[in-house]
Amino acid sequence: MTGSAVKILVVDDEPPIRKLLRVGLTAQGYEVQEAPNASAARQSVADDMPDLIVLDLGLPDTSGHDLLQEWRDKGLSMPVVILSSRTDEAGIVKALESGADDYVTKPFGINELGARIRVALRHRLQQQGEKAIFQTGGLSIDLVKRIVKVDGMEIKLSPKEYDILRVYVRQLRQKIEQIPDQPHYITTETGVGYRLREPD
Structure with missing residues (x-):
């Protein structure tokens, strides 16, 4: 699965x-x-x-x-x-x-x-302000079917890996960001992943 x-x-x-x-x-x-x-x-x-x-x-x-x-x-x-x-x-x-x-x-x-x-x-x-399919660069995540693809190839993830990839970061943003869709603290860095933003 x-x-x-x-x-x-x-x-x-x-x-x-x-x-x-x-x-x-x-x-x-x-x-x-x-x-x-x-x-x-x-x-x-x-x-x-x-x-x-x-x-x-x-x-x-x-x-x-x-x-x-x-x-x-x-x-x-x-x-x-x-x-x-x-x-x-x-x-x-x-x-x-x-x-x-x-x-x-x-x-x-x-x-x-x-x-x-x-x-x-x-x-x-x-x-909830999300699209059924999340896409950035070559990464595609079907949030309904929970299918993850990279450059068109389906990637098999464990339930925990999937949760970390999407759900936990979203939940954290919902709790700590004033505007979750425009994150200030937990940012997405292309090619790296998520990172905590350093003070300006």
């Missing part, structure tokens, strides 16, 4: 649906985690924050609407794609207004769901 696979948490109380999603999304290159109810979903998010959640509304212990609202109230911004058999307009509108990124009704096609997941991931990157 190249880089670190995008982690998707599937929250659904129906084992056949979870199996279908696990097989289908794994085939598309995603790392899939499963939760059969809201309690397990909360624990999974707390233990290992997913990149995206596929959420069923009809959970046995807490409604999907309430769980989504709970996450958004806590400031968690990971994309959430609702997967539900409910087709009433009021339910769909409520989910979208609660912070869902998309709504897919059962039955569904796995390829369509995969396309909607990619769109949700791209939209979230754009909202």
